[in-house]
Amino acid sequence: MKILVCISHVPDTTSKINFADGDTRFDTNGVQFVINPNDEFGLTRAMWFKEKQGAAVTVVNIGGPETEPTLRKALAIGADEAIRVNAQPTDGFFVATQLAKVVQDGGYDLVIAGRESIDYNGGMVPGMLASLTGANFVNTCIGLEIEGSEASAIREIDGGKETVKCSLPLIIGGQKGLVEESDLRIPNMRGIMMARQKKLTVLEPEDLQSRTSVVKFEKPAPKGEVKLVSPDNLDELIRMLHNEAKVI
Amino acid sequence: MSILIYTESEEGKLKKTAFEIASYARALAGQTGDTVTAVAVNVDNTSELGNYGVDKVLKVSDEKLSRFNARAYADVIKQAAEKEGAKMVIISSSANDKYLAPILAVNLQAGYASNVVALPESTDPFRVKRTAFTNKAFNITEISTDVKLIGLSKNSFGLKEAEGSASEEAFAPSLDDKDFAVRTESVDKTTGKVTIADAEIVVSGGRGLKGPENWGMIEELADVLGAATACSKPVSDMGWRPHSEHVGQTGKPVAANLYVAVGISGAIQHLAGINASKVKVVINSDPEAPFFKAADYGVVGDAFEVVPALVEKLKEFKAQNS
Ligand SMILES: Cc1cc2nc3c(=O)[nH]c(=O)nc-3n(C[C@H](O)[C@H](O)[C@H](O)COP(=O)(O)OP(=O)(O)OC[C@H]3O[C@@H](n4cnc5c(N)ncnc54)[C@H](O)[C@@H]3O)c2cc1C
Ligand SMILES: Nc1ncnc2c1ncn2[C@@H]1O[C@H](COP(=O)(O)O)[C@@H](O)[C@H]1O
Numbered sequence: 119m120k121i122l123v124c125i126s127h128v129p130d131t132t133s134k135i136n137f138a139d140g141d142t143r144f145d146t147n148g149v150q151f152v153i154n155p156n157d158e159f160g161l162t163r164a165m166w167f168k169e170k171q172g173a174a175v176t177v178v179n180i181g182g183p184e185t186e187p188t189l190r191k192a193l194a195i196g197a198d199e200a201i202r203v204n205a206q207p208t209d210g211f212f213v214a215t216q217l218a219k220v221v222q223d224g225g226y227d228l229v230i231a232g233r234e235s236i237d238y239n240g241g242m243v244p245g246m247l248a249s250l251t252g253a254n255f256v257n258t259c260i261g262l263e264i265e266g267s268e269a270s271a272i273r274e275i276d277g278g279k280e281t282v283k284c285s286l287p288l289i290i291g292g293q294k295g296l297v298e299e300s301d302l303r304i305p306n307m308r309g310i311m312m313a314r315q316k317k318l319t320v321l322e323p324e325d326l327q328s329r330t331s332v333v334k335f336e337k338p339a340p341k342g343e344v345k346l347v348s349p350d351n352l353d354e355l356i357r358m359l360h361n362e363a364k365v366i
Numbered sequence: 367m368s369i370l371i372y373t374e375s376e377e378g379k380l381k382k383t384a385f386e387i388a389s390y391a392r393a394l395a396g397q398t399g400d401t402v403t404a405v406a407v408n409v410d411n412t413s414e415l416g417n418y419g420v421d422k423v424l425k426v427s428d429e430k431l432s433r434f435n436a437r438a439y440a441d442v443i444k445q446a447a448e449k450e451g452a453k454m455v456i457i458s459s460s461a462n463d464k465y466l467a468p469i470l471a472v473n474l475q476a477g478y479a480s481n482v483v484a485l486p487e488s489t490d491p492f493r494v495k496r497t498a499f500t501n502k503a504f505n506i507t508e509i510s511t512d513v514k515l516i517g518l519s520k521n522s523f524g525l526k527e528a529e530g531s532a533s534e535e536a537f538a539p540s541l542d543d544k545d546f547a548v549r550t551e552s553v554d555k556t557t558g559k560v561t562i563a564d565a566e567i568v569v570s571g572g573r574g575l576k577g578p579e580n581w582g583m584i585e586e587l588a589d590v591l592g593a594a595t596a597c598s599k600p601v602s603d604m605g606w607r608p609h610s611e612h613v614g615q616t617g618k619p620v621a622a623n624l625y626v627a628v629g630i631s632g633a634i635q636h637l638a639g640i641n642a643s644k645v646k647v648v649i650n651s652d653p654e655a656p657f658f659k660a661a662d663y664g665v666v667g668d669a670f671e672v673v674p675a676l677v678e679k680l681k682e683f684k685a686q687n688s
Contacts, residue, residue, distance in 0.1 A: 239497065241468070245469050249472035274610060276564065278554050282551060345663050347665050353679060359663070
């Protein structure tokens with residue numbers, strides 16, 4: 119089985135978000151970049167398929183040279199090889215189209231992407247990729263088993279879970295649950311050394327027009343002072359929630 | 367021309383978000399001079415949509431669509447959009463709508479903006495505001511395609527009633543077997559409990575509650591408020607509560623009217639996921655807890671005293687106000 123794991127290179131969750139150039143560009147100053155959390159769960163599940171079922175695992179990112187340390191980290195965790203398509207991602211459709219080319223050329227049976235990236239938050243790439251390639255698609259995936267060319271997946275739905283079955287090729291939008299938090303791996307010294315020897319192929323992008331573009335960023339309006347209520351005066355809290363905030 | 371909205375339903379009844387996107391589409395139609403057409407799948411009574419400005423409802427009834435299926439539903443909406451010649455398609459940000467939206471966008475060759483929080487700033491060029499960086503910021507997105515797909519964030523626009531009534535038309539899209547290649551085997555769903563996605567009020571507990579045995583009072587508070595229960599990440603990691611309750615940047619997003627946080631410190635990753643909620647109440651014994659800076663109302667106190675007392679007071683309040 120050939121697995122492709124899509125890796126989005128995103129600001130660490132503790133990052134403060136600031137903008138530069140008149141709020142037209144994300145300010146990367148002092149920001150640490152990491153593997154998108156949803157992708158990290160997917161990569162760890164891919165490692166399981168590698169170790170238990172002999173799958174070959176490739177990781178891919180659409181991005182500039184600055185994303186290579188993130189791809190090397192994925193190699194250090196255990197992926198066999200990496201691909202970087204050398205382009206600045208402009209929108210979800212652009213990324214999905216570049217990925218579709220990689221998927222078709224590589225003949226992958228399973229593509230693991232994240233339900234959502236924590237920077238763009240599009241929630242778009244895996245579904246668009248599925249539509250472009252014609253592969254089956256399961257979103258908000260929290261469990262995945264593969265037997266031959268058949269997949270059984272568990273999907274989170276409002277208020278519960280759903281078990282679905284389909285054949286490969288399959289694309290999933292994964293999230294926490296695919297593996298437990300405690301199964302996530304931190305690269306060890308040996309992994310880091312080995313990652314340096316692994317193949318990282320750089321491809322040039324397909325020429326393509328984006329369908330959407332970000333013209334400006336905004337920060338949320340500053341928050342007013344909190345209104346503190348004494349624990350002995352909870353009636354006052356209820357009164358304010360009822361009369362002032364009108365939420366109860 | 368018409369703006370097409372897909373009005374989500376559950377067990378044959380429209381969801382509240384259906385009325386919110388109808389309200390949004392009506393306001394947008396006011397700017398562009400369009401009409402509003404809704405497409406509804408297996409919904410018996412759609413008359414209420416008229417009260418929110420819908421002019422026409424395309425009613426689909428098909429046994430094959432009795433269960434949600436992203437490709438099939440995307441196909442239904444695509445065919446409805448083409449039939450109406452719609453240049454704008456509006457859906458909600460529910461998990462199911464987010465599942466079908468990227469498929470629909472590719473099939474309609476539409477530019478798609480998800481998590482949209484307001485009416486367009488301009489319609490030519492077409493620019494809308496959406497959340498980014500998991501609610502830590504917004505971006506203004508320009509859609510440059512002829513057909514545009516918008517996913518509206520829950521509770522970002524609200525309900526706006528309008529005068530009028532909607533005409534109804536039966537609509538029978540042609541579905542392909544390939545649409546059903548992903549087959550549902552079983553569904554495991556708790557019934558009779560408010561879900562985080564649908565809830566107007568969410569009551570959430572953190573590590574300050576010390577252990578799973580203390581969740582009784584959180585559930586009581588949720589009960590009296592008609593709320594869903596949620597938790598911080600460590601609480602679900604430790605198995606005190608199910609993963610499905612984990613909210614925050616890496617968990618579920620919460621866009622409720624009221625979010626009550628009990629014994630949660632207010633880490634940046636937690637706040638990112640719940641910031642879209644309108645009113646935040648924080649109960650924490652530490653006056654320095656960062657959450658107070660992000661809250662509207664706060665009680666500095668021991669949850670084990672404050673929560674039971676609040677439950678009693680709320681019961682009295684409910685008794686007087688019903
Ligand atoms: C990559 C990454 C992603 C993350 N994503 C998320 C996420 O999506 N969601 C999330 O929630 N976290 C997330 N976190 C974790 C986050 O950083 C915090 O560790 C977490 O939110 C803390 O949970 P907590 O507030 O329940 O616990 P704590 O930080 O331990 O806070 C407990 C609070 O309870 C208060 N308290 C103690 N006793 C009482 C009492 N008797 N009465 C009242 N108050 C009391 C304390 O004063 C304290 O403020 C993430 C972390 C990382 C690294
Ligand atoms: N630039 C990228 N390169 C590779 N994969 C990506 C990229 N952007 C997004 N993805 C994948 O698509 C998922 C959803 O991203 P998004 O549509 O931006 O929310 C991510 O979790 C990744 O798996």
